Amino acid sequence: KIVEKSLDLESIQSSRDEFQDQAVMNEQLLQASRHAEMEANRKIKQLQMQLEMQLNQCRDLETRLEQALTRWKTDKDLTVKETQRCAKLSNICSGLIEKNESLEMELRRYEFRLKQYDDLPLPDEIKMRLTDQQADLDHMRNDLSSLRQQKDSSDELNIRLQESNQELNKAVEELKSALIQSEQNLVDHVGQINKLTERVNELTDALAAKEDIAMSLTIEANRLAEAEKKSTQAIRTLQNEVARQTSLVAHLKRLQMAQSSAALAPVEEDVAITIEEDPPVISSSSSLASSHQESLSFRRLEDLLRVPDTTIKVQLEQTSASGGVAGLIDAMLDAENDERVQWRGARALRDLILKDDENKQRCCDPSKKVEELLLRSLTKFPLDSSVQGHVIRLLGALAFGNDLFRRKAGEKGAVTCLIDAMMNHPEDESVQLHVCTALTNLAHNSLENRSRFIEADGVNNFLKIMATFEDSAKFQRQASWAILTLAASDETSKAFAMNGGDSAVINAMLKHRDDSGVQQFGSWALCNMALSGEDMLRKIKKKGAVEVCKMALEVHGDNPEVVRQLKQALSIFSPGTGSSSDGPVLSLLNDTNNSNSKSQMKGTNNPSKGSPGNQRDLSTKSKGDPLGNTRATFQSLSLRRK
Numbered sequence: 001k002i003v004e005k006s007l008d009l010e011s012i013q014s015s016r017d018e019f020q021d022q023a024v025m026n027e028q029l030l031q032a033s034r035h036a037e038m039e040a041n042r043k044i045k046q047l048q049m050q051l052e053m054q055l056n057q058c059r060d061l062e063t064r065l066e067q068a069l070t071r072w073k074t075d076k077d078l079t080v081k082e083t084q085r086c087a088k089l090s091n092i093c094s095g096l097i098e099k100n101e102s103l104e105m106e107l108r109r110y111e112f113r114l115k116q117y118d119d120l121p122l123p124d125e126i127k128m129r130l131t132d133q134q135a136d137l138d139h140m141r142n143d144l145s146s147l148r149q150q151k152d153s154s155d156e157l158n159i160r161l162q163e164s165n166q167e168l169n170k171a172v173e174e175l176k177s178a179l180i181q182s183e184q185n186l187v188d189h190v191g192q193i194n195k196l197t198e199r200v201n202e203l204t205d206a207l208a209a210k211e212d213i214a215m216s217l218t219i220e221a222n223r224l225a226e227a228e229k230k231s232t233q234a235i236r237t238l239q240n241e242v243a244r245q246t247s248l249v250a251h252l253k254r255l256q257m258a259q260s261s262a263a264l265a266p267v268e269e270d271v272a273i274t275i276e277e278d279p280p281v282i283s284s285s286s287s288l289a290s291s292h293q294e295s296l297s298f299r300r301l302e303d304l305l306r307v308p309d310t311t312i313k314v315q316l317e318q319t320s321a322s323g324g325v326a327g328l329i330d331a332m333l334d335a336e337n338d339e340r341v342q343w344r345g346a347r348a349l350r351d352l353i354l355k356d357d358e359n360k361q362r363c364c365d366p367s368k369k370v371e372e373l374l375l376r377s378l379t380k381f382p383l384d385s386s387v388q389g390h391v392i393r394l395l396g397a398l399a400f401g402n403d404l405f406r407r408k409a410g411e412k413g414a415v416t417c418l419i420d421a422m423m424n425h426p427e428d429e430s431v432q433l434h435v436c437t438a439l440t441n442l443a444h445n446s447l448e449n450r451s452r453f454i455e456a457d458g459v460n461n462f463l464k465i466m467a468t469f470e471d472s473a474k475f476q477r478q479a480s481w482a483i484l485t486l487a488a489s490d491e492t493s494k495a496f497a498m499n500g501g502d503s504a505v506i507n508a509m510l511k512h513r514d515d516s517g518v519q520q521f522g523s524w525a526l527c528n529m530a531l532s533g534e535d536m537l538r539k540i541k542k543k544g545a546v547e548v549c550k551m552a553l554e555v556h557g558d559n560p561e562v563v564r565q566l567k568q569a570l571s572i573f574s575p576g577t578g579s580s581s582d583g584p585v586l587s588l589l590n591d592t593n594n595s596n597s598k599s600q601m602k603g604t605n606n607p608s609k610g611s612p613g614n615q616r617d618l619s620t621k622s623k624g625d626p627l628g629n630t631r632a633t634f635q636s637l638s639l640r641r642k
Helices: 002-116 124-261 267-322 324-334 339-355 357-363 370-380 385-399 403-411 414-424 429-443 447-455 458-468 473-486 490-498 501-511 516-530 534-542 545-555 560-573 583-594 597-602
Strands: none
Touching (some): 002 124, 267 339, 324 339, 324 357, 339 357, 339 385, 370 403, 370 414, 385 403, 385 414, 385 429, 403 414, 414 429, 414 447, 429 447, 447 458, 447 490, 458 490, 473 490, 473 501, 473 516, 490 501, 516 534, 516 545, 516 560, 534 545, 534 560
């Protein structure tokens, strides 16, 4: 019976192991289903954005079509009026032609009659009358020629109007065909969205089924655990019974020996008691093993999760020491589906490029296509804050002072990925700070990236995040820096001003009056938005920009750099109050011409009009910088017109 029970216990344990393996597999399937659901949601968002873009295009086409129809109707009315006018002129011309013909016939009659009297002497009065009639006849001929010319010009005008009418009809047909095509594309996109919705519903149903299976497996595992516990108790009972029977047999043998020898030894009872005391030791060890079995299984799971991450860390450290930049890039390429390799590799690459500029040049080599690798990581793990933070941090460091990398990263969709990261992690301040730094470095000296920022609806999303972290002086400082760089062109500055960017900057300056960085960069950003047009200047002044700058001037009067920028802002909002009569642009040009080129490459704390340049990484500190982060470099000052 003990052997049978042991065999049953082994079979129960093997079945329990099988169920545990099945549970692990089901957990993996659940994770895969969740990832698939996240991917489907992301695709749905992308398709919705595309649908909105198509709708906007359709609205634009409809507007253009309405404008073209309006122009066509106007031209048509003008054509009708000109046609009527031409008809009137034709009638007048035909009447004049008939009159001319009758006059010519009359003239010929007069000439014929006058020829009969050529040889006769005529009185002076008749000669004067004939001369007057000849003059009248010449005048009428001139009028006739002018009327013929007017008729020819009216015919030409009529021909041109007909041609323009035909061209307008062709344009209307083309617009109608484009509208039909856009409607067809819209229907196709709606169909794709419906298919994706059905797929998401199927995945949701499959996920629910997997969860039911996992729940049933958990119940079955609990039942097996109870059965195992019962079998353990039964084995312990059998062992106790066997020990008791053995002790009884030994006691009977001793009694028989005592009867034969006629003596009873007291040691026999001790032996029996000792034999009976053995089973509890066995039972206690088996219960200890069963009680710690669940904790050991959880400990093994933790070890399985902990060991690969530690191994990855050690491997990447060895790769960084031996292979350098190339080795880390190869490691990230080989394990693109492992989020731990991606964020640890990005952090190691950033450490290398900050130590040596040659490593940065190797990393920015176009043949390695690092920007594509980083953007793939951002796209594959959109909800992993570690991947998003470290990869965006590396992206901003690589874009610092490298126009080629900025252009390539922007063409591959870096700006859109940054905005997606901003919206996927709305409450993670660390990710938001890295996004601000990367946006500043990508937008510096790049009109294309600024335009891409507007096309991706970055202005509204950026201002939403500013409102979320309105109490954080550090984030408001970095956000103001990003705005003044993005607003270094008229298109983006108008977009920020029209969507409430001026109000956000003014609120930040009011809420963080003691932070010199917020005041300096905020006033600078207001200047760039105000210089996009007179209407924007008046709008920002009405919101209290002058008063805010004056209050900041009183609080930070001992900081020369903040004072300089505030005076330049006041000279724009209120001419005559600045530091020079020529305005901030002229003073900036003089300062730039007198400065040393080496100091421009290293960085300066002189804010000026336009874009301050790149941001270094947030963790990089400067000893002489009161703001706690390295100032921007003036590698290429993007001055804007006054």
